Amino acid sequence: MNTAIMVLIVMTAIGLVFGLVLGYANKRFAIESNPLIDLVEDELPKGQCGGCGYAGCRAYAEAVVLDKEVSPSLCVPGKAAVAEKVAKLTGKSAEEMEPKVAYVMCNGNLKNATRRYEYQGVKDCSAANLLQGGPKGCSFGCIGFGTCVRNCPFDAMMMGKNGIPLIDTDICIGCGKCASVCPKNVISLIPVGTKVEVQCNSHDKGVKVRKNCTVGCLGCGMCSRNCEHNAIKIEDNLAVVNPEICINECSEEKCLTKCPTGAIKEILLNLNNAQKNKEEVAVK
Template structure:
């Protein structure tokens, strides 16, 4: 019994000694945190999306407070409202944040996009893509297993019955997390005031693309580019690519839509 008491006494004594040592070390080596960092973090939307270029909201809050070169408008989900608050807290000036929204560049729904085989593996787009580029004949289209939906920190995406993701415009912050998650680069984050959008992502030549998908397939014919007065559309790898900046700044009445043989180009809003 005496031995047990002695062991307990020694253990308690050791604990007290180490406690004092830790307390002294904590006081000596502690780093004072700028209270403004917590203030900035409190006004951020907490999506942890990384659209600002930093590792989560805490990382950006620390950077924007401590580094005078970091602007207060990098929080894309927060838009102008958050940029103004961060600017007020840090004493910086905030340029206007351009609102963005995710756009699904594929209309190859179930029944429209032909399949190369029936996939029975893990229902994840990246995993499915490892097997011959995915089950769809078009290797540039949406795989349809909702990896983008699972990646969205704001719940702005959902899978439709047609096998394609749907964007909730009211919830989408334009953070770009879904764009990064998509292994096929089917999702494009574009300005909300974009004039036109391309509803296809196929890089195949026109005849092949049309054979693989009966949806609004871009044929790469270039008619849209020829009809664009301001040169905002180019054909790259058999696909129409729109320069949203030129389109928004100069175009009021898009002339590229009228002659598209497959309606691959549509009004954005």
């Protein structure tokens, strides 16, 4: 009994000593926080999406207050309204923000794309990508296990039964979180108002693309040759659309009718898949 009491006394004494030391250290080496950082953080939407390029709203608030080079217009969810408030607090000028939405550059679903093997591991795209680049025949295509969907901080994505994620553009604010977690870089951010886009991410040559996916871009250049405004280029075997030219100059999307595989899609129809095909949703 005496031994137990002594142990208790010693442990209490040690705890008090460490508490005093830590308290002194906290007071002695405390760093005063800039109150402006708290004010800026209060104006941010707290989505913690990372769309600003920083690890959360607090990190961005610190950066925009302490670094004169950091723009007050980096909060994508907050848009122009938050940018103006942050600019006013920091004495900076808000820049014009171009609204964007996420776009899935792959249509290689369970019906039209080949599989190299049956994956039995954790249903996570990054995990599957570690095993020979995933089960899909096309090494550039969407793996389809919904890592992007689970990481969307605004519930703007859902997985379709066909194995391709759908984006609800009424909700998507273009924060880029889904794009940052995709191991295949299948998701891009495109300006709102873009008329056509290529729903393919493959840089393989046409013969290999055709073997792996019936709807992939062959890099044949038919779309480019039929675009009167020079808005489409073939880069590394893949058609790339310049959205600025397409939005401002094109009035007739001839590229849609000339693509032999249908890899180029009318963007409004494609992006509204999430609204038009609710019955195809398997997991939200």
